Amino acid sequence: MVSVKRLQPYYIKADSDYVRVVLAYQYFAVLIEDQVYQFVPLEAKEIRINxxxxxxxxxxxxxxxxxxxDVRYITMTKLISLPDFLVQIHALTKAYYIQPRIEHKNDSQNESVxxxxxxxxxxxLKRLIDKALDxxxxxxxDALVKLL
Known part of the structure; x- marks a missing residue:
């Protein structure tokens, strides 16, 4: 069984499309079969989030x-399946997310209203014209017809 022991980014970098969580030695550790394994940057070194x-x-x-x-490899797919990983990574990066513009929703609602x-x-107006006829x-x- 795998679980996240520690997840602290070396640094976080944001551009127009992505938030990049850059990892380094001793900042990321997992428990594998009750043994603590430290992250080493042999292959992937970052987590890229839209x-x-x-x-x-x-x-x-x-x-x-x-x-x-002993070196163990864990894929991002496996890490994503761990709830504690997702909770920690989104807590670290939520300040960098682009929030959807609520004004668009309000504008369309205002138009509908x-x-x-x-x-x-x-x-x-049509009912008032019918009443005037009755x-x-x-x-x-004549006044109501002009309003049409």
């Missing part, structure tokens, strides 16, 4: 962990 989708992109990466002379109100006003009120009828 700033918009908040998904880890480099799932093909392999990380090396060493205890004495405006359309509904406009439709209700139109239907109310009451044979020519003045109200």
């Amino acid at each position: 700033r918009r989708t908040q998904r880890i992109e480099n799932t093909e990466a392999r990380f090396a962990f060493q205890k004495g002379k 405006a359309m509904i109100i406009s439709e209700l006003e139109y239907l109310n 009451e044979e009120n020519k003045e109200d009828f």
Whole structure:
């Protein structure tokens, strides 16, 4: 069984598309069969996360962990399957994520509300015209027809 013992980035770098969590010696450790293995940068050295989708992109990466002379490799796919890894990595990088613009949602909602109100006003105007016809009120009828 594998679990994360320690996950602390050497540094975090963000560009327009990705957050890169760069790892170094003694900053990342895992428990494998109750033994602590330290990260060694033999293959993959970073975790690349999409700033918009908040998904880890480099799932093909392999990380090396060493205890004495024993080196074990763990794929990013395996690390992603560990809940404690995901919780820690997202806690470290959440400040770098690009939040979706809420204004767009509000704008579309405002447009929908405006359309509904406009439709209700139109239907109310038609009802008032029908009422003016029923009451044979020519003045109200002429004024309401002009509003159409």
